[in-house]
Amino acid sequence: MLSNAELTGACETHLTAVDGHKLHPDAAQAYLAIQKAASANGIKLAIASGFRSLDRQLSIWNRKWRGKLPLLSKQGEPLDVSTLTDTEKMHAILHWSALPGSSRHHWGSDFDIYDPSPFQSNELKLRLVPAEYTDAEGPCHTLWQWLTQHAHESGFFFPYARYQGGVAQEPWHLSYRPVAKECHQQLNLELLAETINSLAIEGKHIILENLEQIKKQYVDTITEDDGWTNIWCGY
Numbered sequence: 001m002l003s004n005a006e007l008t009g010a011c012e013t014h015l016t017a018v019d020g021h022k023l024h025p026d027a028a029q030a031y032l033a034i035q036k037a038a039s040a041n042g043i044k045l046a047i048a049s050g051f052r053s054l055d056r057q058l059s060i061w062n063r064k065w066r067g068k069l070p071l072l073s074k075q076g077e078p079l080d081v082s083t084l085t086d087t088e089k090m091h092a093i094l095h096w097s098a099l100p101g102s103s104r105h106h107w108g109s110d111f112d113i114y115d116p117s118p119f120q121s122n123e124l125k126l127r128l129v130p131a132e133y134t135d136a137e138g139p140c141h142t143l144w145q146w147l148t149q150h151a152h153e154s155g156f157f158f159p160y161a162r163y164q165g166g167v168a169q170e171p172w173h174l175s176y177r178p179v180a181k182e183c184h185q186q187l188n189l190e191l192l193a194e195t196i197n198s199l200a201i202e203g204k205h206i207i208l209e210n211l212e213q214i215k216k217q218y219v220d221t222i223t224e225d226d227g228w229t230n231i232w233c234g235y
Helices: 025-040 054-067 084-095 141-154 177-186 189-198 204-209 213-220
Strands: 017-018 020-025 046-049 108-115 173-174
Touching: 017 025, 020 025, 025 108, 025 141, 025 173, 025 177, 054 084, 084 204, 084 213, 108 141, 173 177, 189 204, 189 213, 204 213
Parallel strands: none
Antiparallel strands: 017 020, 046 108, 108 173
């Protein structure tokens, strides 16, 4: 069980280093196991992003709110921040970025993966968009196909395998279920409210007014199964 500070990304005492990133020790061990299994099948697996601190998530949120980072529609098109209400702005951010204190990346159980092979030259840059994984010609498609069949064997699942009205589809986001499930259960509304109240976060009033909905729509709405059973035929 993590402390409240660990759960909300305020400290890193629950983490260990692996492949240049920080993960929960149990997730790190499982990651090395699945990386080895992938390698045995001729597939390279690497971490693009592991632990993300509360401060870093807060910086992302505030810069998006102020228009200093791109704010996108659900279709990935740029939005004009000045034309949005605070509520619209809040939902636009939450579609792509977690509320500080609620990110699964805080727990050390979740990380973004990719196949590093196609990106060894400077000609191709990883963008972390679904097409890189789900399109047959995508640079991470082979890795994604293999993971959809074998990730569960090492205890992993895809919490954002498909869009369900909250967070956008993220075929690169792996979660180590034994740790993540416990953390998810720990993260209650009271702790989230306490965390948001303690932060210098843009839009604090509108966040607190809608916190229950935010938790239900963007924190609790995940894909519990392997995620791909009903959408394989689409790709």
